[in-house]
Amino acid sequence: MKLIYIGAGFVGTCSAAVAADSGHDVLVYDIDQTKIDKLGSGDYNQIQSCLFEEGLADLLIRNKERIKFTFDYNLVESFLNDGDAVFMCLPTPEIAETGESNLSYYFTAAEKLAESLVKRNQGKQEKYIVIINKSTVPVDMVNKTEELLNKAGVNNFGVVSNPEFLVEGKAISGSLKPDRIVVGANSQKDFEVMRVVYQRFFSSPTVEYLEVSPEEAAAGKLLANFVLFNKLAVCFDVVGRTCETFDNVKFENVRKILTSDKRIGSWGLYDSLYAGGSCLIKDSRSLLHQLKSAGQKVDLVDEIYSANHRQLQTFLDRAEKEANFNWGDKVVTLLGTAFKRDTNDIRNSASIKIVKFLLEKKVKQINIFDPAALGWFKELFPESEVIKYYDNETVAIDKSDAIIIATDWPQFRELDKVLVVLGKKPLIMDGRRILSHQYKELGEIGYDIIAVGSPFLEGKKVGK
Numbered sequence: 001m002k003l004i005y006i007g008a009g010f011v012g013t014c015s016a017a018v019a020a021d022s023g024h025d026v027l028v029y030d031i032d033q034t035k036i037d038k039l040g041s042g043d044y045n046q047i048q049s050c051l052f053e054e055g056l057a058d059l060l061i062r063n064k065e066r067i068k069f070t071f072d073y074n075l076v077e078s079f080l081n082d083g084d085a086v087f088m089c090l091p092t093p094e095i096a097e098t099g100e101s102n103l104s105y106y107f108t109a110a111e112k113l114a115e116s117l118v119k120r121n122q123g124k125q126e127k128y129i130v131i132i133n134k135s136t137v138p139v140d141m142v143n144k145t146e147e148l149l150n151k152a153g154v155n156n157f158g159v160v161s162n163p164e165f166l167v168e169g170k171a172i173s174g175s176l177k178p179d180r181i182v183v184g185a186n187s188q189k190d191f192e193v194m195r196v197v198y199q200r201f202f203s204s205p206t207v208e209y210l211e212v213s214p215e216e217a218a219a220g221k222l223l224a225n226f227v228l229f230n231k232l233a234v235c236f237d238v239v240g241r242t243c244e245t246f247d248n249v250k251f252e253n254v255r256k257i258l259t260s261d262k263r264i265g266s267w268g269l270y271d272s273l274y275a276g277g278s279c280l281i282k283d284s285r286s287l288l289h290q291l292k293s294a295g296q297k298v299d300l301v302d303e304i305y306s307a308n309h310r311q312l313q314t315f316l317d318r319a320e321k322e323a324n325f326n327w328g329d330k331v332v333t334l335l336g337t338a339f340k341r342d343t344n345d346i347r348n349s350a351s352i353k354i355v356k357f358l359l360e361k362k363v364k365q366i367n368i369f370d371p372a373a374l375g376w377f378k379e380l381f382p383e384s385e386v387i388k389y390y391d392n393e394t395v396a397i398d399k400s401d402a403i404i405i406a407t408d409w410p411q412f413r414e415l416d417k418v419l420v421v422l423g424k425k426p427l428i429m430d431g432r433r434i435l436s437h438q439y440k441e442l443g444e445i446g447y448d449i450i451a452v453g454s455p456f457l458e459g460k461k462v463g464k
């Protein structure tokens, strides 16, 4: 099939790469030329520096004959003449703090697409084409897209909701072996087109291939993210807090008790300083906005969102409250700017809020290191008198008064080896429990430790 992807972000690029690998002829369009140049470069490092996703660069290079990246809309127009489907992979961020999704990127792209669809085959619009919402959108979005296309005079088309469930950091492996494909359509014809698009998965015994209404597909996506977000919030705000409150209640042991109950499951039962990323917060807020607009009570949805904020604030406040740590004039090292390991995505990352907090507290210096996500972070917080960037964690932590571990990069687990030989003993703030295997030993040699899911550990005075 001939497939077009509008938007070369995490979703557009990863889905397009998997489609090319499935044998389709794929064109990816984006308005960001730098992104297009890097993704289409055929160069491993350039692709990685743009979208850090395990397996993505390999897949793009391996399928380079079947996937093209373009910034030129003329190419899109000529591809549309005999195109089978267009995937809309545009951002849908929250508008300020309202919960409402900003659909302007989507509509701008859809309006431009409509103009081109009308011109297909010299205006004859002979070939049936399906427009697919991959972006996470409000529940009734398919109708709005249909309305827009009809108004523009587009004929011979269908609109389908096909939400994306990829997990950043595992986007490629997850998309090559998805647990489910959800297709929401209003006509049999559209379901049939989608079965060919997803033939690789439609006939797979390991993939749940679900055909539902477009509204069910869109609602299912928002609700899935809310249920996951809810699980994280319960873990942070109740499970973790309980372990922070009582002595001899080790988070890892409580976790084992909980996760060995199959009804509870293991996902989300990791204590952390914050649940960031581009989806969980935004999608729960969108759900809240849509339910509220329909006159429903949204106390629980709102509380889950607040619990996440509370978690980060509680963690940061513990430094003054429990360790008597005065931030003013201190050198603080921030380890990790990505919202989680294995990605360079910093959207809604705890580290953004932490830097703002530290600037407000008027710290003397903030040393920052991340193995993959410094590029976008530097654009947000350029290097200055106060903000300094480092190439590795060992140099970054030297001579600091506090270390905040914000991202669960596996290499930070080895930090204890550096800490053991460090002259000065900074306050350790472990927002990921990544050093939990060493808290006792680090305390013995004089480190004060504040970790999510543990009471304050005051380091032994000896060696301080």
Ligand SMILES: NC(=O)c1ccc[n+]([C@@H]2O[C@H](COP(=O)([O-])OP(=O)(O)OC[C@H]3O[C@@H](n4cnc5c(N)ncnc54)[C@H](O)[C@@H]3O)[C@@H](O)[C@H]2O)c1
Pocket (backbone or CB within 6 Å): 006, 007, 008, 009, 010, 011, 012, 029, 030, 031, 032, 035, 089, 090, 091, 092, 105, 108, 109, 134, 135, 136, 137, 164, 165, 166, 167, 168, 278, 279
């Ligand atoms: N990132 C995820 O993990 C994830 C998972 C599931 C669903 N989603 C949803 O998928 C959608 C896309 O998310 P993403 O993370 O890929 O976003 P992204 O910001 O990484 O990518 C979006 C891309 O769209 C491009 N763009 C904006 N306007 C355009 C236009 N008019 N024409 C062409 N391109 C345009 C941007 O330049 C950008 O490259 C969102 O609705 C998101 O909620 C994301």
